[in-house]
Amino acid sequence: MSRFSFDIQPVNRFGGSNTAIRRPKEVTCFSYDDKRQFSLGDSSMQYYYPPSLPADLNLGFDTFQKLNDTPDEHLDALLDSITALERDTEKKCDVDVITWRGMMTKILAAPYDMMNGFEMNATCFQGTIFIEENNAYKNEQKEIQRHQRMPPGMPSQEMMMYWGYKFEVLSVLRQPWDPTPRAEIEARPDQVVNNSAQYCSVVKTGMGSVRMILGGEVDAVWDCKPERKEDPIHWVELKTSAEIRNDRDMLKYERKLLKFWAQSFLLGVPTIIVGFRDQQGIVHRLEELDTASIPGKVKKIGRGSWDGNICINFAAAFLEWLKGTIKEEGVWRIRKQEKSPVIEVFKVEDSGYGDILSPGFKAWRTQQ
Ligand code: A3P
Ligand code: MG
Numbered sequence: 239m240s241r242f243s244f245d246i247q248p249v250n251r252f253g254g255s256n257t258a259i260r261r262p263k264e265v266t267c268f269s270y271d272d273k274r275q276f277s278l279g280d281s282s283m284q285y286y287y288p289p290s291l292p293a294d295l296n297l298g299f300d301t302f303q304k305l306n307d308t309p310d311e312h313l314d315a316l317l318d319s320i321t322a323l324e325r326d327t328e329k330k331c332d333v334d335v336i337t338w339r340g341m342m343t344k345i346l347a348a349p350y351d352m353m354n355g356f357e358m359n360a361t362c363f364q365g366t367i368f369i370e371e372n373n374a375y376k377n378e379q380k381e382i383q384r385h386q387r388m389p390p391g392m393p394s395q396e397m398m399m400y401w402g403y404k405f406e407v408l409s410v411l412r413q414p415w416d417p418t419p420r421a422e423i424e425a426r427p428d429q430v431v432n433n434s435a436q437y438c439s440v441v442k443t444g445m446g447s448v449r450m451i452l453g454g455e456v457d458a459v460w461d462c463k464p465e466r467k468e469d470p471i472h473w474v475e476l477k478t479s480a481e482i483r484n485d486r487d488m489l490k491y492e493r494k495l496l497k498f499w500a501q502s503f504l505l506g507v508p509t510i511i512v513g514f515r516d517q518q519g520i521v522h523r524l525e526e527l528d529t530a531s532i533p534g535k536v537k538k539i540g541r542g543s544w545d546g547n548i549c550i551n552f553a554a555a556f557l558e559w560l561k562g563t564i565k566e567e568g569v570w571r572i573r574k575q576e577k578s579p580v581i582e583v584f585k586v587e588d589s590g591y592g593d594i595l596s597p598g599f600k601a602w603r604t605q606q
């Protein structure tokens with residue numbers, strides 16, 4: 239069966255001229271509630287309100303209501319929201335690629351993330367490439383991670399994951415600050431942490447000649463959504479990170495900034511709030527990062543361990559290549575193996591669309 243590959247290395251060939259990028263624009267949104275029930279609209283949108291410091295991220299770990307993310311959700315929620323949008327506007331979302339933001343983050347970061355691998359499934363339907371995560375691969379990776387031994391004295395992987403969600407709960411409100419009662423703000427540390435609820439923004443964006451629709455979670459809005467649909471939304475991404483104590487920590491943080499930047503850049507999230515925590519999971523300090531200026535800072539005052547321009551040029555070149563490669567139905571695998579300098583693309587099923595497209599979406603699109 240057909241087999242292709244795209245070289246990531248050497249990355250310097252992606253330097254130089256800037257690829258044209260379109261500002262991501264939200265076209266629709268959807269929410270999951272804390273029972274993981276899907277609904278169209280912004281019912282799970284949250285409002286940023288700074289946590290009081292110091293903030294203990296360990297509190298309530300024993301009551302953590304953790305989403306079971308083992309089952310494969312495919313692109314279902316994203317496709318449901320696109321179907322509703324097409325029905326409302328009576329216009330087909332005619333783009334080259336439809337996928338989760340998380341898939342595109344992996345591609346954008348690939349030039350500087352030699353170590354890690356990824357696996358995605360893709361298909362071409364009515365001229366659009368649909369890309370989902372390969373769930374079996376994701377679950378295998380999670381198992382490997384779970385069995386990794388932590389050095390003595392270090393908190394468990396589970397605990398460190400909890401810290402991230404706890405920080406979110408401590409930093410948001412369910413409604414804008416103005417009508418929120420003081421007591422509710424002060425009660426945030428006692429709130430049970432449940433990571434099933436999510437607000438997902440669905441944006442139209444583009445790189446080079448490739449037009450895309452991406453769906454991804456956003457943590458909070460700074461103030462509230464603007465009245466005018468064409469105005470940018472002041473989204474906020476919340477992150478925790480270990481306090482920087484030495485040069486080694488600094489380099490680690492700079493590498494982490496690549497992921498923060500890529501993730502936020504793709505959905506047009508302008509601000510990232512980082513809660514710096516100590517090794518016991520206590521946040522002592524917040525830093526507000528302006529997403530757009532991260533690559534410049536890494537280049538000028540950092541170690542220059544990555545170049546955002548190269549990431550964008552690489553992603554655009556890869557996607558243009560992919561557009562010329564995945565041009566027919568069947569299930570294709572997009573794979574980068576750990577430590578490998580290439581992305582492989584090959585067919586794993588000759589016809590059909592696997593489970594990448596939901597029956598509802600296929601039915602909607604074929605009756606049009
Ligand atoms: P931190 O990023 O502060 O560690 P997101 O930042 O994308 O909104 O995700 C929220 C939290 O989910 C993360 O907080 C982290 O705790 C957890 N998380 C997200 N992706 C993860 C992954 N690949 N492995 C482990 N935990 C993850
Ligand atoms: Mg999040």
Ligand code: MG
Nearest residue numbers: 457475476477
């Ligand atoms: Mg976050």
